Amino acid sequence: MIWEQPLFLWLLVLIPALIALMWWQSRRVRNWKKQYFSSELFSTLRKGFWPLGNRLKNISMLAGMFFLIAALAGPKIGTEVREVKRQGIDMLVALDLSASMNAEDVRPSRLEKAKFEINRLIERLRGDRVGLIVFTGEAYLQSPMTLDYSALRLFLDIADTEQMPSSATDFKSAMETALQAFNALEENATEAAKVLLIISDGEDHGQSYDEALNALVQEDISVYTLGVGTTDGTTIPLYEEGTGELIGYKRDNDGRVVTTELQPQILRSIANAGHGEYYSIERGNDGIDSFLARMDELEKGEFASQEYADYKNQYQWMGALALLFLCIYVLVPSYSSSNDK
Template identity: 60%
Template sequence: MIWQNSLYLWFLLIIPVLIGLTYWYNRRLDEKRKKYFGSKLLQKLRRGFWPWGKRIRHLSLYIGIALLILAAAGPKIGTEVREVKRQGVDLLIALDLSASMNAEDVKPSRLEKAKYEVSRLIEKLQGDRVGLVVFTGEAYLQSPMTMDYSALRLFLNIAETNQMPSSSTDFGAAMETAADAFDRGGKDGQSSKAAKVLLIISDGENHGADYDGALEQLKEENVSIYTLGLGTASGTRIPLYNDSGTLIGYKRGENGTEVKTRLQAEVLRSIASEGGGEYYEIRSGGSGIDAFLGQIDELQQGEFASQEYADFKNQYQWLVGFGLLFVIVGVTFPYYTADSS
């Protein structure tokens, strides 16, 4: 059980205060009665008085006030299931985790900038199903299609270049994994009317085999492929860090010279063109991801299967009802019997 307005629970302290004041008032009243009236006269004046009736009155009032305070605090118990219908597109983000994404020609690094922009994208989505593929020379489905954007952010935040067994880049592997993810999403109840979109975020350096076959498969499944490039044309070195995050040098090739990485915009532009999408670029600003979001809004929207949303159910109504009942009893309950006339 949780409370919607737990601060109201402090008002329960009123109950022991009322009990104390009532006890003190009755004691003083009894002392005054004994001072001015004898016991026999007092019994005649209070003929038919029922002490237990008065106690029941007071007790009912205390219980009623306590229940009304608890109701104001908003107790939530159990679960409430609601149906929520969503409309949007199926969006799969393929994030490059190769070593070159650690390059810092885009601050703080290509990868950190990509994760920041994807987080901004997720914040602006409404009703779209989103999944995450991470890839280097191999590709993995980090998060299947979901409308739980909080969970997706968790998967995005833990994406790092050192989690992958390979440090190279293979767009073919990313596309094949994306095709499987879209196929799996369709079996999970995807609307057939929803547009399917693949967004590849990379610096464009491809060290894998030919990806034409995988690209053709995505086109056959009516997947629109967009690309988002990170980096600069002039390029920079690839930093290497140890487990504690300290810079230990820069990546070197087989001949011992430092490897320089640069944005391969032509590769990403070609993929987007063949995939029926568009190429965007991010450097210091976020105009690329904003332009892509505008494109998403123009695509075919589909209605996904109803989603059941469970939440704590507010139970204050019962407490209000019983509280008012006890208050009424406390106000109207008789404490004089019929022979008091």
């Protein structure tokens, strides 16, 4: 059992206080009887008094108060199964975690800016199922398709370039993982739009992704791309773990400083072939507002009903018992004509 308004339970202290007051008053009456009245006179003055009725009234009053306070506290007992219908789209976000995403041509960095914009995207979701894929040379389903946006944010927060075994980028692996995730959905709302949003700087060091992209298109999955970075090119800073102090810049096997730049033509090509659109973030004040506007135009479908268990309100029973006992208190007399002599 849980209580919806547990603060009302503090009112229960009034019941023992009232019992103590009733006991004190009864003791005063007995003392007055001994001091000022004889037994015969006291019986005459209280002619027709019904001790059992009086006791029943007191018990009913106390019980009525107890159940009334309990009803105000809102008891919830057991479970209640409710049915919820949701409408939205199915979307997977594939986030590039290659080393080049640490470049700072977009502040604070390409990766941090991408995560910030994904959080903005999550804030706009209303009944849409969304999941998260992280990829470099390999791809992992960081968060399966879900309506639990809080959990999705937790998975997004821990996404980091250091968590991946490879620092290169392979779009094919991200597309294959996305296709598996879409096919694994237990509930398949065929009328709902299916969207894969790839967020990357566009540098591709992997195998040809044409076959994987065609497989997505055949499953009516639209592929959108979001480029993060500038075409001017920049270095990839390296920071001391723990202190955050800049210790140098990423170098290749020959010891030369690596430069990275946004490759919009690759991302644009993916979006065109994937029946989607390409967007870009090249400055710190850029965002994914254009993609958010496009989301509102996508066809939304009704997902299969979801059931969840919840505690069931039982205050009405407490209120009914309170009313019953208070009615007894009012209707039962303390004096009975049958006791008159």
